[in-house]
Amino acid sequence: MAQRHLDLGWLRTFDAVGRLGSLTRAAQELGLTQPAVTYQIRRVEEQLGLSLFHRSQGGSRLTEAGEVLFRAVRASVERIDDAAQETLRKARDPAIRIFTDYGFAAFWLMPRVADFRRLHPKAEVHIVASQSLEDELERDTDAAMVFGARGDFPPSAKLLIPERVVPVCAPGFLERYGPFDDPAQFANVPLLHLETTEKARWLTWATWLAAHGVAREPEQGDLGLNTYGFVIQAALAEQGLALGWIGLVDHHLAQGGLIQVGPEITRHDRGYWLVPSPSAHGTTAALLDWLINET
Structure with missing residues (x-):
């Protein structure tokens, strides 16, 4: 028509x-x-x-x-x-559409949206996920929840989760390669890398290790994966050490599937930001306020 x-x-x-x-x-x-x-x-x-x-x-x-x-x-x-x-x-179509990346959708957003819908059973929520975030703020969505620095987003953006990163691995991997008493030891074990076609806005193994005075680039024996969900699955399968973002790996840490094996690095100027549409109102505004309170 x-x-x-x-x-x-x-x-x-x-x-x-x-x-x-x-x-x-x-x-x-x-x-x-x-x-x-x-x-x-x-x-x-x-x-x-x-x-x-x-x-x-x-x-x-x-x-x-x-x-x-x-x-x-x-x-x-x-x-x-x-x-x-x-x-x-x-x-x-009064559905609420939220754009984010795969890892944040799976590990943080979807469980909380499920809780919200139990309180608001008539609310219809669509989560639009993509690993490419180049045009996230231009998409036809009611809000974006994306990773970056304060300067990457408009003044209306609100910080949901600051970047807090710890090295994690499965108990079996720790038994084979550990214990790890110093970050320098990580240079000698397989690492799991989150690959991206863009310049990484988050900590990578290279930048995390450099912060502890260790120089190491990806090498043979490492494993690169293009979504954070795959990284976590590989870590659970004892394939290597992964960087764990607090807020995304909390469940696995609490259940014992993953273990923190090194110190935390926090960057308060970076993290996941909520970028609402200027026209967000009604149920959309209620959901966004609820998610902010959840943090």
């Missing part, structure tokens, strides 16, 4: 003629007569005192002035159409 567009008068008419290069085709697209389209274009030209199109038997080609106006009108029409569709979507 064709999308219904808001009536933007001359803007949509000018956009159609500029895109299609033809008064006739623009009239057909808009469901108007060609004289009606011609009239609207002439009215705009009269108001500006400029010709916007070169007219010929082959169609209507934008003048230099027309090109300038067309670029602005095209962008405006697209943004208005997108906003209108978003308004309709939210009216039809």
Whole structure:
């Protein structure tokens, strides 16, 4: 079914003629007569005192002035159409959409959303997870919960969990390779790395070890994985030492599946931030407030 567009008068008419290069085709697209389209274009030209199109038997080609106006009108029409569709979507689908990464979704967010839905059984929550966070703040979501520094986010962002990182491993791995009395010993055992195509915004083994005066890069025997869930699964399977983010590995530490085997590093300027949509209200605002209180 064709999308219904808001009536933007001359803007949509000018956009159609500029895109299609033809008064006739623009009239057909808009469901108007060609004289009606011609009239609207002439009215705009009269108001500006400029010709916007070169007219010929082959169609209507934008003048230099027309090109300038067309670029602005095209962008405006697209943004208005997108906003209108978003308004309709939210009216039809009141679900709360939250964007985050896979690890935070699995280990922190989903258990708490489950608790919230027990208190608010009619609330519909969609968690949108991605390992690539390059465009997280541009997505069609009601809030983003993403990792970074204070300067990465707008003033409305709230810090949910500061970055607190400890080395962890399974009890069986500790029996084979431990005990670990000094971080320098980690340089001689298999390490589990969270791989990323972007510049890491979180602590890596290289930066964690460097903070303790140990130089070590990934080497043979290590294991690289592209999601944090895989890293934790590999650690539970006694495949190596992992970096454990407090807030994400708490359950495994409490249950004894993982053991802290080294000192903690805390960076209070970094962590997981809640970035709400400016339009968040009602049940969305209630959920976000509830999640903030959970921290």
